[in-house]
Amino acid sequence: MGDLNVIMVGGGKGGVGKSTVTAGLARALAATGAQVGVLDADLSGPSQSALFACGPMRPVDGRIVPALSADSIRVGSIGLVVGQDTALVWSDATTVGAVRVLTEPAAWEECDVLVVDLPPGQVAATAELASRFPDAECVLVTTGSALALEECRRAATFLRRMELALVGVVENMAFTACATCESAQDLFGGDGAAITAGELGVPLLARLPFGAGVETGRGLQGVVAALRERIRR
Amino acid sequence: MIEVLRRKPQGRTFDSFPVEVFRAVVARYPVGELVAVHTVVVEGDRVVLLGEKSETSRKFVLETTTGRYFLKEVPWYCDDAESIAFSAELANRLADAGLPFPSVLPADDGRAWVDVAGSSFTVSSYRPGGLYDGSEVHRRAVGDCLGRMHTAMRDLPVRPPRHESIRAVVAQHRELVAQVRPDQAGPGTGLAALVDDLVAELPDDPGAQPIHGDFIPWNLAHATDGGIRAVYDLDNACGGNPLRDLGKAVATYHLLPYAGTTTVLRRLSDVAPPVSCGAGPLVEAYQRRRPLTAAEAAVLPAYVVAGFAGSALLSVVRGEQAGVADGDFRRWLDAVRVVAEHVTA
Numbered sequence: 001m002g003d004l005n006v007i008m009v010g011g012g013k014g015g016v017g018k019s020t021v022t023a024g025l026a027r028a029l030a031a032t033g034a035q036v037g038v039l040d041a042d043l044s045g046p047s048q049s050a051l052f053a054c055g056p057m058r059p060v061d062g063r064i065v066p067a068l069s070a071d072s073i074r075v076g077s078i079g080l081v082v083g084q085d086t087a088l089v090w091s092d093a094t095t096v097g098a099v100r101v102l103t104e105p106a107a108w109e110e111c112d113v114l115v116v117d118l119p120p121g122q123v124a125a126t127a128e129l130a131s132r133f134p135d136a137e138c139v140l141v142t143t144g145s146a147l148a149l150e151e152c153r154r155a156a157t158f159l160r161r162m163e164l165a166l167v168g169v170v171e172n173m174a175f176t177a178c179a180t181c182e183s184a185q186d187l188f189g190g191d192g193a194a195i196t197a198g199e200l201g202v203p204l205l206a207r208l209p210f211g212a213g214v215e216t217g218r219g220l221q222g223v224v225a226a227l228r229e230r231i232r233r
Numbered sequence: 234m235i236e237v238l239r240r241k242p243q244g245r246t247f248d249s250f251p252v253e254v255f256r257a258v259v260a261r262y263p264v265g266e267l268v269a270v271h272t273v274v275v276e277g278d279r280v281v282l283l284g285e286k287s288e289t290s291r292k293f294v295l296e297t298t299t300g301r302y303f304l305k306e307v308p309w310y311c312d313d314a315e316s317i318a319f320s321a322e323l324a325n326r327l328a329d330a331g332l333p334f335p336s337v338l339p340a341d342d343g344r345a346w347v348d349v350a351g352s353s354f355t356v357s358s359y360r361p362g363g364l365y366d367g368s369e370v371h372r373r374a375v376g377d378c379l380g381r382m383h384t385a386m387r388d389l390p391v392r393p394p395r396h397e398s399i400r401a402v403v404a405q406h407r408e409l410v411a412q413v414r415p416d417q418a419g420p421g422t423g424l425a426a427l428v429d430d431l432v433a434e435l436p437d438d439p440g441a442q443p444i445h446g447d448f449i450p451w452n453l454a455h456a457t458d459g460g461i462r463a464v465y466d467l468d469n470a471c472g473g474n475p476l477r478d479l480g481k482a483v484a485t486y487h488l489l490p491y492a493g494t495t496t497v498l499r500r501l502s503d504v505a506p507p508v509s510c511g512a513g514p515l516v517e518a519y520q521r522r523r524p525l526t527a528a529e530a531a532v533l534p535a536y537v538v539a540g541f542a543g544s545a546l547l548s549v550v551r552g553e554q555a556g557v558a559d560g561d562f563r564r565w566l567d568a569v570r571v572v573a574e575h576v577t578a
Binding site for chain 1: 250251252255258268270271272273274275277278279280282293294296
């Protein structure tokens with residue numbers, strides 16, 4: 001996919017907020033004027049359908065195209081195909097099939113940037129996406145918990161093994177911010193995420209507060225700035 | 234004689250298969266190398282997840298180096314060799330006769346299926362299409378296709394493994410629902426009595442030709458011009474009276490209250506029964522291909538009622554009719570009996 005800039009948002013551990021950061025990053029990038037798409041590659045736990053207000057994906061000329069959200073972001077998600085309560089079981093074989101369908105070039109030809117919400121763990125979907133987008137830039141999301149940081153390091157190893165570029169780390173749910181006095185309370189204490197980022201040789205791009213509208217793009221300007229240096233147009 | 238009900242195998246899960254299973258199946262057919270296995274596909278104007286809610290067979294689209302093919306796991310209730318062979322031969326002969334049936338590919342041993350990892354699979358040509366949209370164009374296409382199919386089936390040199398009368402079929406459903414939902418439909422319940430009365434009034438004609446057995450909206454795909462692009466699922470094909478297919482088509486296309494485009498039936502207590510049939514275009518199109526005799530026209534309403542009752546009972550089995558009172562079933566049955574009398578109007 002020639003000029004499409006692909007940003008993969010991973011993190012290893014489930015529940016660290018990859019999906020929320022993905023949605024926020026997409027909106028923050030769109031605010032700079034880019035035509036942005038979001039690919040929900042978490043096939044078993046698709047969340048982007050809930051984070052963007054859009055209708056179902058519809059085929060055009062027999063090809064599946066992403067849905068257009070109310071804020072003009074194109075969204076491709078299995079969550080836009082199945083019902084909310086549907087439990088999805090994917091084998092490696094069907095995962096590859098679904099990823100191929102969702103990454104058809106025609107689906108994203110109107111986008112400058114595609115932000116990919118990776119599934120947790122080291123799974124077939126990520127490997128398939130790496131082969132489809134070998135020039136992708138990756139951002140890892142973590143919290144300050146020891147378990148999440150360990151998975152973050154593991155995810156970095158996995159992405160680098162697939163020869164994908166790692167841009168930086170985002171620490172989500174790093175602190176709570178008091179609404180009245182603006183004081184902050186670290187949730188996990190310490191600077192584990194910063195240390196981990198340093199060990200990985202990448203910057204800590206952002207420390208995001210807990211529950212403060214990350215999905216709207218708030219707090220992600222630093223991430224956008226780091227990415228825009230690497231985006232082709 | 235009522236056929237002994239087969240019991241669903243225990244321990245059968247409905248996860249997807251590992252890739253080795255797909256490769257093993259593909260290796261048995263002249264379709265090249267496996268490239269991908271698709272469950273997310275386009276059907277007309279919708280994007281769907283194949284077999285998402287299936288409780289009987291898993292379905293996939295195989296992408297190989299030679300094209301796309303439809304892989305289907307044969308349902309447990311018809312996976313005996315005779316049934317599979319019959320269904321496949323029927324599909325292929327109908328395809329040869331110009332009807333829109335995907336052809337079933339022969340495996341390397343010449344059989345119409347392969348057995349891999351404890352399941353039986355068929356591979357057929359892939360013919361996707363759109364779902365029924367309720368338009369008159371679609372209704373006529375359905376009736377036309379059904380009429381053509383019955384006319385062609387009458388003369389085919391195939392031998393169904395079994396013949397079933399509509400009375401036997403509804404009686405089987407009665408047995409099944411009594412086993413699965415004894416509180417609601419077991420012996421002594423009002424619903425059981427209702428169905429007993431219905432069974433007694435149904436024709437007991439085992440029929441003389443092959444029939445589809447499950448001619449419902451979800452087993453047909455429409456082309457963009459409304460015509461029928463494909464007819465699927467001959468798993469229930471058998472010998473019978475063609476009115477059984479026509480009655481079921483009328484019931485499923487016009488009378489049963491499905492929830493949107495799903496196969497889930499809305500609770501009969503929540504929906505008012507029909508006051509008219511509306512199957513005129515479908516039946517008229519059918520009769521242009523296969524005119525009904527006076528005797529058939531006279532007994533067709535009973536087949537429509539049976540088509541309704543069979544699907545309603547299966548809905549009870551699936552637990553979709555929890556809490557629905559006997560009176561609601563009776564109300565619906567009575568209403569369907571009345572509107573069915575005008576099915577050819």
